[in-house]
Amino acid sequence: MTAEESGAPEAGHAEPQHGYSPNKDNYAKRLRRVEGQVRGIAKMIDEDKYCIDVLTQISAVNSALQSVALALLDEHLGHCVSHAVAVGGDEAEQKLAEASAAIARLVRS
Amino acid sequence: MTAEESGAPEAGHAEPQHGYSPNKDNYAKRLRRVEGQVRGIAKMIDEDKYCIDVLTQISAVNSALQSVALALLDEHLGHCVSHAVAVGGDEAEQKLAEASAAIARLVRS
Amino acid sequence: MTAEESGAPEAGHAEPQHGYSPNKDNYAKRLRRVEGQVRGIAKMIDEDKYCIDVLTQISAVNSALQSVALALLDEHLGHCVSHAVAVGGDEAEQKLAEASAAIARLVRS
Amino acid sequence: MTAEESGAPEAGHAEPQHGYSPNKDNYAKRLRRVEGQVRGIAKMIDEDKYCIDVLTQISAVNSALQSVALALLDEHLGHCVSHAVAVGGDEAEQKLAEASAAIARLVRS
Numbered sequence: 001m002t003a004e005e006s007g008a009p010e011a012g013h014a015e016p017q018h019g020y021s022p023n024k025d026n027y028a029k030r031l032r033r034v035e036g037q038v039r040g041i042a043k044m045i046d047e048d049k050y051c052i053d054v055l056t057q058i059s060a061v062n063s064a065l066q067s068v069a070l071a072l073l074d075e076h077l078g079h080c081v082s083h084a085v086a087v088g089g090d091e092a093e094q095k096l097a098e099a100s101a102a103i104a105r106l107v108r109s
Numbered sequence: 110m111t112a113e114e115s116g117a118p119e120a121g122h123a124e125p126q127h128g129y130s131p132n133k134d135n136y137a138k139r140l141r142r143v144e145g146q147v148r149g150i151a152k153m154i155d156e157d158k159y160c161i162d163v164l165t166q167i168s169a170v171n172s173a174l175q176s177v178a179l180a181l182l183d184e185h186l187g188h189c190v191s192h193a194v195a196v197g198g199d200e201a202e203q204k205l206a207e208a209s210a211a212i213a214r215l216v217r218s
Numbered sequence: 219m220t221a222e223e224s225g226a227p228e229a230g231h232a233e234p235q236h237g238y239s240p241n242k243d244n245y246a247k248r249l250r251r252v253e254g255q256v257r258g259i260a261k262m263i264d265e266d267k268y269c270i271d272v273l274t275q276i277s278a279v280n281s282a283l284q285s286v287a288l289a290l291l292d293e294h295l296g297h298c299v300s301h302a303v304a305v306g307g308d309e310a311e312q313k314l315a316e317a318s319a320a321i322a323r324l325v326r327s
Numbered sequence: 328m329t330a331e332e333s334g335a336p337e338a339g340h341a342e343p344q345h346g347y348s349p350n351k352d353n354y355a356k357r358l359r360r361v362e363g364q365v366r367g368i369a370k371m372i373d374e375d376k377y378c379i380d381v382l383t384q385i386s387a388v389n390s391a392l393q394s395v396a397l398a399l400l401d402e403h404l405g406h407c408v409s410h411a412v413a414v415g416g417d418e419a420e421q422k423l424a425e426a427s428a429a430i431a432r433l434v435r436s
Contacts, residue, residue: 031151042140051185058178059218074427076160100401109168183318209292249369260358269403276396277436287385294378327386
């Protein structure tokens with residue numbers, strides 16, 4: 001694998017391979033559930049549900065999204081970043097910097 | 110206003126009054142946008158988009174939901190909790206304990 | 219109690235009364251422990267300890283400080299904010315806005 | 328470099344090399360400042376300072392510690408994890424799993 005390929009794995013590939021690709025169905029399912037939860041929160045507000053109960057649901061959605069993010073990140077480090085590191089050079093530097101920036105956004109969001 | 114009314118404002122009221130009630134449209138709009146963002150994240154994964162870009166979107170959704178939660182909490186403290194405190198007694202204690210627990214969940218989620 | 223007194227409880231008082239005042243010893247003890255933990259982290263780095271172990275300690279300190287903050291906030295809502303709300307007026311508005319801003323800082327830090 | 332060396336870099340080394348080693352002085356300085364801030368918070372409580380001001384300081388300490396943690400993690404990924412990945416095998420797997428667990432603790436703390 002060349003650095004170019006690992007840098008833009010989807011370009012011109014019949015089967016793009018991200019770390020998360022084998023688990024796409026699992027992510028799709030988790031995100032559909034999150035989407036339903038968000039719709040449920042909107043409904044709770046529309047029906048004047050008690051504020052504290054709305055907040056509990058929001059905390060639940062944030063936890064669910066954090067779990068998705070941590071799983072994606074784990075697979076990204078184990079595939080995309082690892083491939084770039086094995087290749088070395090600028091590609092590796094860039095992937096590592098990118099991953100660190102994404103981690104910082106997660107920690108601070 | 111009695112403690113019972115402030116404790117369960119929706120029961121038997123034609124127009125339930127929560128702190129957030131006057132801003133329901135605003136919340137509905139923000140949550141519809143969040144729902145669209147979550148659907149967008151599912152689509153990104155389905156289309157094998159780059160993992161870091163997915164993570165950026167998840168951080169954005171978490172920030173948006175936190176803002177909604179903080180706004181709801183602010184209105185809850187200013188209305189529901191304040192009414193209970195003005196009435197005093199067990200009602201006040203309970204509302205304050207409930208608000209603190211919700212804050213802890215938000216801080217830790 | 220006047221609004222001025224609840225607004226600046228320490229001014230001219232022999233025994234200032236904050237929500238947390240009765241538990242000062244407990245907070246002092248918890249913060250001494252946190253201070254020791256931070257010194258321990260500095261020592262770990264000085265002794266070239268393994269990075270992951272340092273990160274574990276930092277997460278522990280953050281959790282300990284969050285617990286202190288949530289306990290202080292709980293007492294602040296139950297005393298200072300509640301007094302201001304009972305008095306009403308600008309004082310109440312200001313205390314509520316201040317508490318919401320502090321909650322937002324905690325959620326986002 | 329062998330997997331054993333990257334796995335336990337301090338064992339039997341005159342100059343242990345962690346990712347953070349070249350910046351030890353910088354971390355020492357930042358942690359001394361954090362330690363002083365924690366001592367300052369204890370003093371604020373001892374002197375009955377206003378609760379909101381104490382909370383502001385706690386948020387500042389948490390942010391400072393998060394920045395230290397993110398910098399350590401960035402260097403850990405760029406050195407220790409990258410070396411293990413270059414070597415491959417169980418060592419790489421273990422380092423990646425360990426890093427993901429540390430990231431999860433940071434995001435959730």
